[in-house]
Amino acid sequence: DAGVIQSPRHEVTEMGQEVTLRCKPISGHNSLFWYRQTMMRGLELLIYFNNNVPIDDSGMPEDRFSAKMPNASFSTLKIQPSEPRDSAVYFCASKFGHQNTEAFFGQGTRLTVV
């Protein structure tokens, strides 16, 4: 398996534009997580899905952020409209089962909003 695949690796966009980050989890994994990493706040959980259903989105900073998981092999994180303070590295991670098994991370998307 190729691991968790995120695209794009890097994204530069202008303030006010819509940004969509994409994630393909490892086949067979049924939990998916979106994290945001910044120098100031470290790694923050934004939202996680279990069997394609959002379980906890309390970490989503504001209504400008939305996430979907239309099927077991694809998820998106959308920011509309984007702001400079959204600049960060966004990670997607997936894992299998309800046990505390290892979460596998993608390589992240570095988002810069200018």
Added chain:
Amino acid sequence: AQTVTQSQPEMSVQEAETVTLSCTYDTSESNYYLFWYKQPPSRQMILVIRQEAYKQQNATENRFSVNFQKAAKSFSLKISDSQLGDTAMYFCAFSVNNAGNMLTFGGGTRLMVKP
């Protein structure tokens, strides 16, 4: 709510020596898991070691071992025979055994291994 605290923002160690990274956590749960993840400059998050709270024996993975003190809610990582490739950010993480099992991370410790 669970919190994870790493009190050492930065540390350095000479190659071949031993270093210990600290982590404390706070939870009211009795059944949980603890993890150490490594993030090298490539940005990839890599699992280093994990510990089940119900196990008294400390986990060991080659040069990496933990000192798990459940009563003190402490989970430190010891790296023996440090290598240049160990240079990275290290994150302590906590997960409760419930549906979803989300990971809560500490703020990280930046480790520099010097030749």
